[in-house]
Amino acid sequence: MSDRPERPRILIVDDGSLIRLYYRETLEAAGFDVAEALNGIEALEKLLSGRFDLVIVDINMPKMDGMSFLRALRGRHGEAGSLPALMISSEAANHDVAAARAAGANFYLVKPVAAEVLALHAAVLTGRPA
Template identity: 35%
Template structure:
């Protein structure tokens, strides 16, 4: 059983629920955020092992949250960041990479794909 802490920020409650259940079953401890600003608030207060951000969220996008994180002096600033996105254009990929996103998963995706990505990033961390 692992006890890695994951911050999951997505404004779609159904997807958040599904991912929390799926990752929870793998033994991960999940903290949820409903928008980009909530994600920032949590990143300022708690330590995590990995961050999963939705691209399109109210308040701040996943890319804006990642950019803030990379520029902050938070102990979380070097964490692996997974961006969940329905936007897969080159421009969006470039923007995500410039903001410091580690990797991204294009929606729709399978929860198993997310688990594999999380596990490989944590192994490399």
């Protein structure tokens, strides 16, 4: 058993491979463990098989979009249902932000997101010192 505290785990849910790579590199450099999913269905499957401290999700994805994923996530009982969720999307209208909040997002950012902003929001939402 290690004396080091366990690193917070973040699940990135986005169909864009370059976006996932950027988020992964940023978050790993900030001290997080990162897993990835291509859409909401894959994300729900990953949540069944592991512990996560934060989910970062896009809106527009195939098979299950981010809004549907958040509604499904919030409908779960236990830890997964209360998992902090950060939605990051290119959709910037007020109604998009309101819809994300209604679906269960704790916070909403508009792409592109600077690395330091992403790391700061991840730290706050996982309860780590910034």
